[in-house]
Amino acid sequence: MxxxxxxxxxxxxxxxxxxxxxxxxxxxxxxxxxxxxxxxxxxxxxxxxxxxxxxxxxxxxxxxxxxxxxxxxxxxxxxxxxxxxxxxxxxxxxxxxxxxxxxxxxxSLKYEKNYLTKIQNITAQSLPDGSIISLDAKTKLDIKFYKNRREAFLSNGKVMFNVQKDKSRPFIINSDNIKIEVVGTKFEVINSNNKTTINVKEGKVKTYSFNNLGKKVNTRLLTRAEGIIYLNQGKIYKYLKPNPNKIAIWENNLINFNQLTLKQALAEFSKYYDYTFDFSHKEIENYIITGEFSTNQLDIFLKTIKKIYPIKIEKKNMFIKISKKTEN
Structure with missing residues (x-):
């Protein structure tokens, strides 16, 4: 000895x-x-x-x-x-x-920071490891760094990650029961409407969930221009082929609607305003919208849909009612 x-x-x-x-x-x-x-x-x-x-x-x-x-x-x-x-x-x-x-x-916890955005996004936030994140409006994200791993917990909203490469410390994003594991890459994670969406802009991303026994299931390896949607319980809902140039365009204060319903489109706009929207008919909610707008162009958007569909729009304080044109 x-x-x-x-x-x-x-x-x-x-x-x-x-x-x-x-x-x-x-x-x-x-x-x-x-x-x-x-x-x-x-x-x-x-x-x-x-x-x-x-x-x-x-x-x-x-x-x-x-x-x-x-x-x-x-x-x-x-x-x-x-x-x-x-x-x-x-x-x-x-x-x-x-x-x-x-x-x-x-x-032992080496670094911790909590983010909660309201009606404005925040971009290019640097982390101690050299990674950069951007958060859309109405987003809640918690960051925790340990000696052997880096973790992020997305409760709701959208985040664009540009992860600094570090093989000794993988970066793990938790979105309800879905986990996204990377070493270094650029990708977007969205937690909304009980679904988690992952869109890869650069590099590779491993995604998976855990079953009731704590075993990894539904594991997928995504590369550039690939995406996936999980139900937040862990099941795979849909595969995507996103345009890399359209991933996380909210960083530039833009919104892209690709065959969304009017209700979904206005839900996106509502993240940047304090307006409450009311629809007089279910049919109006389901009108299909395609197009790209700035986040500060709600008025232009409303004028545009009035030209496309027979609707009238009434504004009162922070309340907007959308009804059929023929209604009194």
Missing amino acids: SMENKIKEQAIYWITCEKEGLSESQKKELESWLRKNLHHQKIYNRMKFIHQMPNSLSKENTQKLSQEVHQSLSKSKLSFKVKSYYASAAAIVLILLFSLFRVYDEN
Whole structure:
């Protein structure tokens, strides 16, 4: 056994004794041991810090820590030839503490930021790893970076990700039960109407969900100009072939409608305004709309659809009613 490991065992022995309560003679013996060598003091302080660390772990990591430590111990064949009970106990405690320290370090939060946009988008937000994100209006996104991974949690809305490449730390986006895993690429994620849409502008993206047993299912690898829609429960709803030049055009304050209903089109506009829309008939809601508009062109949009369909539009304060032209 190396000299440093012997000192570590001695340090753990004294820390264990401290926890149980030192007698006066033991206190003097510990003080003498610490003064004997500066290295003793350094290792003692380090071991004490590691020993106290589990008390500071968050509840959400406790189960994971326990599982990983037990896995680590079950895979190791421990064979210690020691002269005393304390030396044997110290060696085992040392392994436990270092296992806890490794798992704690991997799962300790290094960076966190929460985004919540209202009626305006925000673009080109830089993250500490060099990644850049843009958020559409009415979007909620939480970012959390750990030592071994980068995570984003999209509750609703649209986000364009330009992920900085880092093979040691994959970037994982969580959108309800859907996960998108990347190393470095450009792609858009939309969480809306109980569906998650992924559109890839550059690079590759792996998407998947988890079943009730916690197993990965519906895994797909998407490349440039490919897209997919998942139901937020995890099932694949539809495959897409998006035009890369039309992905996340909301970054430039544009909205593109491709065979959307009037209700869907106005729902998009409503993210940028405080208007409430009311339709007098279901038929009007389902009028089909195709075209591209600026997010600040609601009035132009309303004038345009009046020319296409027999409707009238009444504005009162922040309320807009759309009805058939023949109605009184």
